[in-house]
Amino acid sequence: MTFLPLKPIPMKERISMIFAQYGQIDVVDGAFVVIDKHGIRKHIPVGSVACIMLEPGTRVSHAAVRLASQVGTLLVWVGEAGVRLYASGQPGGARSDRLLYQAKLALDDDLRLKVVRKMYELRFGEPAPAKRSVDQLRGIEGARVRKTYELLAKRYGVKWKGRRYDPKDWARGDIANQCVSAATACLYGITEAAVLAAGYAPAVGFIHTGKPLSFVYDIADIYKFDTVVPAAFKIAAKSPGHPDRAVRIACRDIFRETKILKKIIPDIEAILAAGGIQPPEPPKESVPPAIPEPTGIGDAGHRGG
Numbered sequence: 213m214t215f216l217p218l219k220p221i222p223m224k225e226r227i228s229m230i231f232a233q234y235g236q237i238d239v240v241d242g243a244f245v246v247i248d249k250h251g252i253r254k255h256i257p258v259g260s261v262a263c264i265m266l267e268p269g270t271r272v273s274h275a276a277v278r279l280a281s282q283v284g285t286l287l288v289w290v291g292e293a294g295v296r297l298y299a300s301g302q303p304g305g306a307r308s309d310r311l312l313y314q315a316k317l318a319l320d321d322d323l324r325l326k327v328v329r330k331m332y333e334l335r336f337g338e339p340a341p342a343k344r345s346v347d348q349l350r351g352i353e354g355a356r357v358r359k360t361y362e363l364l365a366k367r368y369g370v371k372w373k374g375r376r377y378d379p380k381d382w383a384r385g386d387i388a389n390q391c392v393s394a395a396t397a398c399l400y401g402i403t404e405a406a407v408l409a410a411g412y413a414p415a416v417g418f419i420h421t422g423k424p425l426s427f428v429y430d431i432a433d434i435y436k437f438d439t440v441v442p443a444a445f446k447i448a449a450k451s452p453g454h455p456d457r458a459v460r461i462a463c464r465d466i467f468r469e470t471k472i473l474k475k476i477i478p479d480i481e482a483i484l485a486a487g488g489i490q491p492p493e494p495p496k497e498s499v500p501p502a503i504p505e506p507t508g509i510g511d512a513g514h515r516g517g
Contacts, residue, residue: 407431
């Protein structure tokens with residue numbers, strides 16, 4: 213029997229995410245499966261998922277990681293309820309041409325400001341105030357964000373003392389902060405998958421800097437208050453027994469309804485294009501690939517199967 217090479221499908225055609233907990237993830241008869249302690253298998257259509265969130269109690273085989281990599285699915289190791297991100301397995305990663313382009317925009321103060329202004333425009337639906345630095349825009353943005361939290365809390369009748377949580381002890385936070393943390397973790401997961409699929413580096417940010425996911429936070433913030441944060445407050449108002457599960461289900465439904473995976477990569481391209489430069493050409497002395505990669509149907513950052 214002849215097997216055709218696996219090829220990643222575009223991010224916009226995928227479902228957003230799946231959570232896995234307390235099971236062994238492996239490849240059995242060519243299928244990506246979760247096997248629980250009773251030996252019961254559950255099949256995961258790995259190639260049609262943007263990212264798989266691996267919660268505590270999950271073990272992953274080498275074969276499973278290899279298959280996820282081949283089909284361009286991001287594996288994300290998260291904490292209880294998915295609110296802390298420990299590590300991720302790249303489904304492809306930055307392409308050199310796009311990484312140089314992104315880095316050039318981030319390192320030039322004038323170009324960076326143009327990119328930040330575009331982010332502001334997409335996030336708030338209006339042009340950024342004129343003659344403001346990146347730090348000043350960050351301050352304006354922070355004030356608007358705090359006000360938005362207050363308005364959402366008032367709308368849903370939720371007690372709100374501000375965005376306060378302890379990453380080392382998530383359970384100590386109030387239910388509203390727990391719900392917001394769970395919701396943003398879901399958004400960060402699919403955003404990171406899209407950033408990597410587009411061929412860019414998650415760490416090279418413009419508003420956020422110095423973190424492994426700085427660019428992910430930059431991009432996710434554009435959608436946060438139109439998607440997952442209102443849902444988090446709505447769920448917090450009901451005080452469910454398992455808020456994290458309720459939030460994850462709500463986020464999954466929101467991602468499907470808003471078709472957010474169809475928006476993220478085009479928005480990334482539009483944001484970076486605001487810098488007004490072309491991606492740099494390779495140096496004249498550069499050496500072309502010894503074995504050219506075949507053209508695939510996946511996104512720019514996906515490796516060929």
